[in-house]
Amino acid sequence: MTVLYALVGAAIVGCAIFMILSRNLVRMLLGLSLLATGANLLLFIAGRIRTDQAPIIKEGAKVLEDAADPVVQALILTAIVIGFALTIIMGVLVLRAWRTQATVDARKLESAEAMGAARARDGADE
Amino acid sequence: MFAILAASLAGACLMPLLARVIGRGAGLIIAMLPAGLLAAFVSMAPIVERGWVMGQGRAWAPALGLDFTLRLDGFSFLFCLLVTGIGALVIIYSDGYLTNKTRAERSRFYTLILFFLTAMLGCVLAENLLVMLMFWEATSVLSFLLVGFDSRSPRSRRAALMALQVTAFGGLMLLAAVLMIGATLGTYSMAQAVSQAPALAASPMGAPIVACLLIAAFTKSAQFPFHFWLPNAMQAPTPASAYLHSATMVKLGVYLLARFEPVFASVSWGRPVVIFVACLTMLVAALQALRAENFKSALAYSTIASLGILVLLVGLDGPAATVAMVGFLLAHALYKAALFFCAGSVLHATGHHNLRTLGGLARFLPLTAVACAGASLSMAGIPPFIGFISKEFLFEAQLQSSWELAPLAVAVLVNAAMVGVAGVITLRPFFLGKGKVTEVEHGETFWLVAPPLVLALAGLAISLEPDWITRVALRPAVAAVYGKAVEVDISVWHGVTPMLLLSGVVVTIGALIVRFWRQIHERLRAIERFDLYALERLWDHALQGLASGSRAATLWIQHGDLRRYLVMVLVAMAALIAWSTAAVGQKPQWPAIGELRAAPIICALVGLGGAVAATRAKSLVAALVATGLTGFALAITFMTNGAPDLALTQFTVETLIVVLLTAVLLAVPLANPVTRTRRMQITDAAIASSVALLLFIAVVDMAARPHDAAASAFFGEMSYVAAKGHNVVNVILVDFRAFDTLGETTVIAVAAILARSLLMRRGRTHDVVADLPVHFSLRAAGRTLAWLLLAASVVILWRGHDRPGGGFVGGLVAALSFALIALAYGVDRAERALRLQPLAVVGVGLLCVLLSGLAGLAVGEPYLTHLWWEPAGLPKLGTTLIFDVGVYLVVLGSVCAFLFGLQREASR
Incomplete structure (x- = not known):
């Protein structure tokens, strides 16, 4: 199972990267969401795929018996929520970009990088 | 000597302030500072006269080998006399010259000149090479500031930049040389370096040290091919040109060469290179001096030629060469500074500097004409002026040295050209061409006339009465440079010698040049190759190339295409993973397949x-x-x-x-239009596949290795015993690693604030979602479903500590209930249902999270240590619950902020 999950996780990351390299901001956003999903799966493998027992101490017991790795799960749980917030913030930015620049093409979003002609900036020179 | 340097520095800071208060005439008072320093040095003359060396030192940074050590010997002494003496005259002259400048500008000029004076003294007095380097660089910087004094003029700025770039490049070379000397010998003492010259030259770093020293000296003293900055530096106010760019600073290169003569003489190619460069410089400069149209340019090129002669004399061996070098150094400083003063007076009086348009100025500027004639006669080497004596020495040195006659021939030609230039710059503006200039803007004043006259007279007086200066300056200087005492016999008449005959030849050719100057000048000007192949153009092209190259590099790296940035990052990442995997040198392992x-x-x-x-x-x-x-x-x-x-x-x-x-x-x-060409897509697919493949190999290999589960085991054992929770994941989040969770919760809160500020409601919006057709079943069941979800979220939150659930999930489920309301009945309804502003909910939640940790502090435990209360018959209660409620509220508020903001913005 581990090899299969690793294959699927790596393939999801690959698909996500392909989408992120697109210049359509919405595709990039979906790619980012996909990237978080793939990364979480790969992270999950780090805790090893051994059992379907949840890391919950049974009633009456004092210590955890054989169960899945809880540390990795705690990590992934916050990663899911943070990845979600990241995706949504990116969505907010895409929406704002569409509202102000009327484009979702990364190539056309240049107002932050355009600095004007060199001459116009150096008005003081000569 | 420390006292002198300190006085000079303090004076440089304070004295120029007088110029702001007094205005005209302040120069006379400020000139008292260099004059006083000159007097202080003269009082040390008895020490130097005996051939003693005065040393002083203070530890500064011993760990770096940087001791503030100074040394006064004959050669330094000669420089100190020139720097302070001419410095005083320069300041007096500036008072008359800078009449059209404001008080603030005059004050700035005096400050720079006095700082320069201090730096110059420090440079020639320094014994430690690092200290010398420091002052050397200071002179370069001050030269930059003085050349660019008229900072509103683009030509001045260009010239200043050029001077700085060339001399600072030389300064870097000097730094390299000094560091290599320090690394080889383990000391930065100049005396040590010179005394161990053969060992230094024989060391592996010998050749680079000599090369760096030579380049440093050539840039500073404007030797070919670095000479081009000096004529441009004439953009400086004339007093600064007279001081820095003829009398003192440009001689620092000669000073350096003279000090390190044993070092470069120890490598086989040292002397030939120096002599060759000097001869080339002399020839180029002499031709350019005859080509120059401009009074100051002619002087600048003749200065380069003179510096070439000095460098040649340093390069030649034999005591006579040293005597000639020291004598010419003094003579040149005196007459060239005087000539610059005269050129400045002409410029100041007429506003013109073209040699062809000037004429008949002797009528208006009689005393300046006298001074100029005196200085020119010295420059031409006409007896009884000091220039004549120094030229005799020059020819004697060449005849005595072991070199071929080529340098001698060059020297004769160049000296003839100098005679020609001296004649032209005196006769044409002042005595010939009467009527060319009919009126002058400013007449002569005491300030303008006194300094050149003093210098011209000094040139005459020294040659007629040379005893004192020979005793206290020239003889000790020669001894300091040559290494042992040499008899220096300065007298005008030596009898009929080969040197006198050569002088006769030189003067004859020079007179012919004066007679046919116009023809020679125009013939030379017609040759455009001088301009076409000028190194200055090379410098311009290099600078332009640098600018356009960096522009191209910036466009290449900072192109603004997000895709290419990402490609770069991903390729770099993949390369790093591949490289580090390969570096381990093990084959990836394959885990057991296990049951499927x-x-x-x-x-x-x-x-x-x-x-x-x-x-x-x-x-x-x-x-x-x-x-x-x-x-x-x-x-x-x-x-x-x-x-x-x-x-x-x-x-x-x-x-x-x-x-x-x-x-x-x-x-x-x-629509999802294609934004990439087919080729780009293939590239991207290849990159994505490579990254995926590398990740796959890495993860599979990791999974095949033993699992280090120490942390997991600890949490599994302690979760219930120490933290009273059955759900280990939740216990880790709210208890063991609560501080991490606090950070993550804050991140989500910040994201909510960011979204809120980006989606701030602007103007009235109408609720599109409310108008959208909603399926009947959703509208009918939405409310109930939302209540159920909300209730479920509370249950999930409550039981999270023992069974699957917790603040994060609970908050998300609660937000889902509001999303349902928004979908079924519109955003407004959902907002009303929440009652509070989403960000207020976030704030309350964050406060809960932060406060839940204080209870631990109250009982003396670390922050975020949770406390428990287990009343009999009731469920256990702990501060973890407050923490989890906080997380719940932050997540709920944040998602609602996203939800409401996005839906409103989308419906505008």
């Missing part, structure tokens, strides 16, 4: 299918659905592998993503 279960396999493959479909989707909605499919498949994968908490969270998150991104998709165009 059909359902999880299908589920994983569905997830993979979703991801592939997302990349191929023609519509963005399809891509969103496919992405969601992958997310849900992952949730099921979590579920079947013992991670119910993750499954729950992933389900909720995927649902919320679909709801929230639908709002975005409602606004933006849904």
Whole structure:
């Protein structure tokens, strides 16, 4: 199972990267969401795929018996929520970009990088 | 000597302030400072006269070998006399010259001149090479500031930049040489370096040291091919040109060469290179001096030629060469500074500096004409002026040295050209061409006339009465440079000698040049090669090339194309992973396949299918659905592998993503046009596949190795015993690693604030979602379903400590209930249902999280240590609950902020 999950996780990351390299901001956003999903799966493998027992101490017991790795799960749980917030913030930015620049093409979003002609900036020179 | 340097520095800071108060005439008072320094040096003459060396030192940074050591010997003494003496005259002259400048500008000029004086003294007095380097660089910087004094003129700025770039390049070379000397000998003492010259030259770094020293000296003393900065430096006010660019600073290169003569003489190519460069410089400069149209340019080129002669004399061996070098150094400083003063007076009086348009100025500037004639006679080497004596020495040195006659021939020619230039610059502006100038703007004043007259007279007086200066300066200087005492006999008449005959030849040729100057000048000007192949143009091209090169590099790196940035990052990342994997040198391991279960396999493959479909989707909605499919498949994968908490969270998150991104998709165009060419797509696919492959290998290899589960085991054992929780994942989040969770909660809160500020409501909006047709079943059941979800979220929150659930999931589920209301009845309804502003909910939540940690502090435990209360018969209560409620509220508020903001913005 581990090899299969690793294959699927790596393939999801690959698909996500392909989408992120697109210049359509919405595709990039979906790619980012996909990237978080793939990364979480790969992270999950780090805790090893051994059992379907949840890391919950049974009633009456004092210590955890054989169960899945809880540390990795705690990590992934916050990663899911943070990845979600990241995706949504990116969505907010895409929406704002569409509202102000009327484009979702990364190539056309240049107002932050355009600095004007060199001459116009150096008005003081000569 | 420390006292002198300190006085000079303090004076440089304070004295120029007088110019702000007094205005005209302040120069006379300020000139008292260099005059006083001159007197201080003269009082040390008895020490130097005996051939003694005066040393002083203070420890500064001993660990670096940097001691502030000074040394006064004959050669330094000669420089100190010139620097202070001419410095005083320069300041007096400036008072008359800078009449059209404001008080502030005059004050600035005096400050720079006095700082320069200090730096110059420090440079020639320094014994430690690092200290010398420091002062050397200071002179370069001050030269830059003085050349660019008229900072509003583009030509001045260009000239200043050129001077700085060339001399600072030389300064870097000197730094390299000094560091190499320090590394070889273990000391930065100049005396040590010179005394161990053969060892230094024989060391592996010998050749680089000599090369760096020579380049440093050639840049500073404007030797070919670095000479071009000096004529441009004439943009400086004339007093500064007279001081820096003829009398003192440009001689620092000669000073350096003279000090390190034993070092460069110890390598076989040292002397030939110096002599060759000097001869080349002399020839180029002499031709350019005859070509120059401008009074100051002619002087500048003749200065370069003179510096060439000095460098040649340093390069020649034999005591006579040293005597000639020291004598010429003094003579040149005196007459060239005087000539610059005269040129400045002409410029000041007429506003013109073209030699062809000037004439008959002797009528208006009689005393200046006298001074100019005196200085020119010295420059031409006409007896009885000091220039004559120094020229005799020059020829004697060449005849005595072991070199071929080529340098002698060059020297004769160049000296003849100097005679010609001297004649032209005196006769043409002042005595010939009467009537060319009919009126002058400014007449002569005491300030303008006294300094050149003093210098011209000094040139005459020294040659007629040479005893004192020979005793206190020239003889000790020669001894200091040559290494042992040499008899220096200065007298005008030596009898009929070969030197006198050569002088006769020189003067004859010079007289012919004066007679036919116009023809020679125009013939030379007609040759455009001088301009075409000028090194100055090379410098210009180099600078332009540098600017356009960096512009191209910037455009190449900072091109603004997001895709290419990402490609660069990903390729670099893949290369790093591949390199580090290869560096380990082990083959990746393969884990045991283990039992295969059909359902999880299908589920994983569905997830993979979703991801592939997302990349191929023609519509963005399809891509969103496919992405969601992958997310849900992952949730099921979590579920079947013992991670119910993750499954729950992933389900909720995927649902919320679909709801929230639908709002975005409602606004933006849904078509998914091709933004990449076919080739780009293939490249991207290759990059994505490589990264995926590398990740796959890395993860598989990691999974095949033993699992270090020490942390997991600890949490598993302590979760109930120490933290009273059955759900280990939740206990880790709210208790063991509560501080991490606090950070993550804050991140979410910040994201909410960011979204809120980006989606601030601007003007009235109408609720499109409310107008959208909503399915009857959703509208009918929405309210009930929302209540159920809210109730479920509270249960999830409450039981999270012992069973799957917790603040994160609970908050997400609660937000889902509000999303449902928004979908079914519109955003307004959802906002009313929440009662509070979303950000207020976030704030309350963050406060809960922060306060829940204080209880631990109250009982003396670290922050975020949770406390428990277990009343009999009731469920246990702990501060973890407050913490989890805080997380719940932050997540709820944040998602609501996203939800309301996005839906409102989308519906505008």
